[in-house]
Amino acid sequence: xxxxxxxxxxxxxxxxxxxxxxxxxxxxxxxxxxxxxxxxxxxxxxxxxxxxxxxxxxxxxxxxxxxxxxxxxxxxxxxxxxxxxxxxxxxxxxxxxxxxxxxxxxxxxxxxxxxxxxxxxxxxxxxxxxxxxxxxxxxxxxxxxxxxxxxxxxxxxxxxxxxxxxxxxxxxxxxxxxxxxxxxxxxxxxxxxxxxxxxxxxxxxxxxxxxxxxxxxxxxxxxxxxxxxxxxxxxxxxxxxxxxxxxxxxxxxxxxxxxxxxxxxxxxxxxxxxxxxxxxxxxxxxxxxxxxxxxxxxxxxxxxxxxxxxxxxxxxxxxxxxxxxxxxxxxxxxxxxxxxxxxxxxxxxxxxxxxxxxxxxxxxxxxxxxxxxxxxxxxxxxxxxxxxxxxxxxxxxxxxxxxxxxxxxx
Numbered sequence: 001x002x003x004x005x006x007x008x009x010x011x012x013x014x015x016x017x018x019x020x021x022x023x024x025x026x027x028x029x030x031x032x033x034x035x036x037x038x039x040x041x042x043x044x045x046x047x048x049x050x051x052x053x054x055x056x057x058x059x060x061x062x063x064x065x066x067x068x069x070x071x072x073x074x075x076x077x078x079x080x081x082x083x084x085x086x087x088x089x090x091x092x093x094x095x096x097x098x099x100x101x102x103x104x105x106x107x108x109x110x111x112x113x114x115x116x117x118x119x120x121x122x123x124x125x126x127x128x129x130x131x132x133x134x135x136x137x138x139x140x141x142x143x144x145x146x147x148x149x150x151x152x153x154x155x156x157x158x159x160x161x162x163x164x165x166x167x168x169x170x171x172x173x174x175x176x177x178x179x180x181x182x183x184x185x186x187x188x189x190x191x192x193x194x195x196x197x198x199x200x201x202x203x204x205x206x207x208x209x210x211x212x213x214x215x216x217x218x219x220x221x222x223x224x225x226x227x228x229x230x231x232x233x234x235x236x237x238x239x240x241x242x243x244x245x246x247x248x249x250x251x252x253x254x255x256x257x258x259x260x261x262x263x264x265x266x267x268x269x270x271x272x273x274x275x276x277x278x279x280x281x282x283x284x285x286x287x288x289x290x291x292x293x294x295x296x297x298x299x300x301x302x303x304x305x306x307x308x309x310x311x312x313x314x315x316x317x318x319x320x321x322x323x324x325x326x327x328x329x330x331x332x333x334x335x336x337x338x339x340x341x342x343x344x345x346x347x348x349x350x351x352x353x354x355x356x357x358x359x360x361x362x363x364x365x366x367x368x369x370x371x372x373x374x375x376x377x378x379x380x381x382x383x384x385x386x387x388x389x390x391x392x393x394x395x396x397x398x399x400x401x402x403x404x405x406x407x408x409x410x
Contacts, residue, residue, distance in 0.1 A: 004115035005059035008107035012055060015103045016047040022095060029088035039082075046075050050130070054100070058122040064129055072130055073137035080141020086154050089138055090165040093131050100127070132168075139172035148173075149202045153214040159224055160288040175210065178226030181259030182237040183290040184310060185222055185298040186244060186252050189407055192218035193248065201247055209240050222294075224287065230258065234310070241310055253406060255298025256310045257290040296320060302350075302405030318399045319406075329403070335396065336404040338383045348376045349388060349401045357389055 020043050023030040034040040053068050064072075079089070100123065108116050142151060151173060158166035170177070193201065198215050205213055212224040223240050227233040237256060245252050293313060300319040301311045313320065322329045339345040348366060352373070355361040363370040377388050386393040403409065 004104075004108055004112040004119070005055055007109075008103065009052070009055045011103065011107055012048060012051045015099070016044060016051055019047045019051075019096070019099050020044050022099065023092055026095065027088045027091055029084045030092065033079075033082065033084075042075075042078075046071075050096075051100075051103070054123075054126075057126070058119050061118070061122060063126055064133075069129070069133040072133040073140075076134040076137025076139075077141040078137075080138035080143075081145050082141070083145060084138070086158065086165060086169065089135070090163065093134070097127060135165075135168045136172075139168065142172075147199075148206065149199055149214075152202075152206065152212055156212045156214045156222065156224060159212060160291055162286055162288070175212065178233070179228050180230045180233045181224060181226045181287065181290070182233045182256050183222070183224055183259055183287055183294045184237050184241055184254065184256040185216075185220060185291070185294040186241060186254050187298045187301070187303075188219045188221075188248060188250055188252050189303065190219075190250070201244075204247070205240070205244060208243065211240070213240075220298075222291065224259075226259075233258075238310055251303040253298050253301040253303045254310050255294045255296070255301050255316075256312055257293035257297065258312070259290045260286050299323070300403065300406050300408070302402050303407055304405070316402065318395065319402050322399055322403065329408070332396070332400045332403055333409045335384055335400045336409045339380065339400070339404070341383060343376070343379075345376060345380055345383070346401055346404050348373065349380065349397055350405065352377070352388060353394070353398045353401065357394075 020034075020040070023043065024034040024040075025031070030043070034043065049071060053064065057064060057068075084092075104116065104119050104123075151169070155166060155169045155173060155175070157163075158169055167177075192198075198218070202213060202215070209223075211226070214222055216222045221244060223237070223244070225233055225237045225240055227236050241254050245254075297311055297313055297316055297320070300316050300323055322332055336346070339349070344366075348362075351365040352362045355365055359370055359373060363373040366373065380386070380388050380397070384397070386396055388394070388397055
């Protein structure tokens with residue numbers, strides 16, 4: 001090859017020092033490591049090694065060898081074990097790529113077109129190989145440092161952000177990509193489980209459903225559930241939610257949203273890590289948007305102990321609309337307060353609408369005589385001026401009942 005590679009080789013030491021300075025300046029995790037003289041020397045040695053091998057192999061058109069990749073795995077593992085965050089890991093790879101292209105540009109002259117094109121053909125493939133080796137080591141180092149619940153929580157964050165690094169983290173956790181996703185949110189008002197109890201519950205759930213889950217806050221649980229078709233993803237979501245609600249054994253509200261095809265989370269039953277599990281990345285922010293929608297649905301969903309009952313936007317569109325117009329929600333709240341004069345009118349209407357206004361089934365669900373049901377429905381008419389079986393009554397009263405059962409008017 002021509003003079004480009006000779007000039008590039010002569011700049012390796014300077015480029016290595018500049019790279020380390022950039023990592024330390026722009027990445028807090030690397031700044032912290034640099035305060036230890038031995039660690040900073042190690043950073044500089046690795047930067048020099050990587051650049052020297054890149055120039056030599058690019059000049060000859062040869063790939064990185066096994067020994068080269070072993071060094072990258074070892075350094076990645078060391079940094080993972082040292083506590084370098086996934087964000088810093090992702091950013092250092094992007095920064096290295098940017099600096100490498102800059103280094104080629106600095107070494108090139110107008111007569112080096114052939115050599116530059118040769119280098120630019122070599123760098124994408126071999127750069128990806130090097131990054132994969134480094135990332136593999138990093139994830140192994142993280143295994144030794146961070147509990148699996150923490151690593152899964154990081155995966156959830158990456159998936160919600162549509163971060164491409166999610167692919168590597170999911171692979172490190174033996175979680176596989178699925179075509180379709182559901183983002184489920186479970187809300188638990190009142191006292192929430194403590195940190196230790198939350199960690200134990202997640203560990204237990206992961207043993208049975210190997211998929212991305214986390215506590216978003218003490219009273220909110222999030223699961224990203226995927227499968228290869230939409231119906232399977234929704235059924236799997238019901239299973240996961242049912243298991244979770246059974247374990248916490250408190251009234252919960254559940255909201256969910258369907259993620260876009262091709263950028264999904266998933267999970268299939270399996271007690272071992274090697275079982276088919278959950279997802280990998282997607283388009284930027286796609287699952288984050290689904291999380292926002294699931295939260296909105298969850299806020300208006302009724303509280304209850306009926307495990308596995310998952311509500312979507314199309315189930316609660318009237319309630320979502322009411323919340324968006326405060327005057328309407330206040331009007332429904334007044335209707336709920338009238339119904340609270342009872343006896344048990346909210347529960348009665350809930351059973352009535354759940355059973356499609358079938359008189360006998362509704363009475364059986366309430367464990368009352370059908371005549372008692374009739375009396376209560378007459379009481380609703382008297383208090384609200386609405387016939388529970390009329391079109392207007394169904395719309396107003398069913399929305400009121402759901403809002404009341406969500407705890408909105410408590």
